[in-house]
Amino acid sequence: MNLKIALFGIAREIxxxxxxxxxxxxxxxxxxxxxxxxAQYPALAGLTSLAVAxxxxxxxxxxLLHERDEIALIPPVSGG
Amino acid sequence: MIHIDLTDQPxxxxxxxxxxxxxxxxxxxxxxxxxxxxxxxxxxxxxxYEAYDSMALHQLxxxxxxxxxxxxxxxxxxxxxxxxxxxxxxxxxxxxxSTPHRAESFxxxxxxxxxxxxxxTIWKKEFYEDGDVWVAAHP
Numbered sequence: 001m002n003l004k005i006a007l008f009g010i011a012r013e014i015x016x017x018x019x020x021x022x023x024x025x026x027x028x029x030x031x032x033x034x035x036x037x038x039a040q041y042p043a044l045a046g047l048t049s050l051a052v053a054x055x056x057x058x059x060x061x062x063x064l065l066h067e068r069d070e071i072a073l074i075p076p077v078s079g080g
Numbered sequence: 081m082i083h084i085d086l087t088d089q090p091x092x093x094x095x096x097x098x099x100x101x102x103x104x105x106x107x108x109x110x111x112x113x114x115x116x117x118x119x120x121x122x123x124x125x126x127x128x129y130e131a132y133d134s135m136a137l138h139q140l141x142x143x144x145x146x147x148x149x150x151x152x153x154x155x156x157x158x159x160x161x162x163x164x165x166x167x168x169x170x171x172x173x174x175x176x177x178s179t180p181h182r183a184e185s186f187x188x189x190x191x192x193x194x195x196x197x198x199x200x201t202i203w204k205k206e207f208y209e210d211g212d213v214w215v216a217a218h219p
Contacts, residue, residue: 008203009130009203009205009217010214010217013214048216048217070134072135074132075214075217076216076217077197078197078203078214078215079131079161079197079201079203079204080113080161080172080196
């Protein structure tokens with residue numbers, strides 16, 4: 001399946017674009033996606049934290065991803 | 081009773097305060113976050129705030145709802161966050177709450193700003209004379 005990932009802040013700068021299309025196996029988990037992206041973009045692993053959001057909620061490691069989901073990478077937030 | 085906004089326009093602080101007025105409120109408490117001229121001693125020229133809008137609005141509302149559960153006497157809650165380019169002294173965020181008595185207004189206001197900073201999908205980049213840094217990005 002193809003996942004479309006939205007990127008923000010330093011994650012967007014590391015990847016060099018604001019969205020990323022990722023070919024992922026069916027049943028891919030949030031943690032599995034992160035591991036795949038860390039391998040492709042090692043600088044992501046140097047961040048203080050990196051979360052996956054699915055449909056505007058923080059995903060648990062074992063949350064399964066679906067093609068129709070709105071998925072985003074969430075580097076450390078710093079609002080306020 | 082919950083008013084949430086994310087805007088690229090200057091925040092009208094007086095309007096935010098008016099929005100939490102309530103006949104049952106004996107206390108209105110406000111937190112105003114402003115842009116400081118330095119970060120750990122390094123002069124800051126400007127900030128740029130970037131947001132994942134849909135999630136930021138959703139999470140802001142959840143934070144306000146959690147506050148209303150913890151303090152059921154909350155009358156009104158307003159949270160407005162700015163995005164885009166801000167300069168020294170600009171208002172980045174306003175949290176305003178109204179409650180019958182003051183103790184809960186302080187507690188609820190602090191809870192909202194503290195939790196906002198932990199979960200709401202907004203990112204701040206500090207610009208200095210000689211570089212820039214995404215705040216909190218690296219250990």
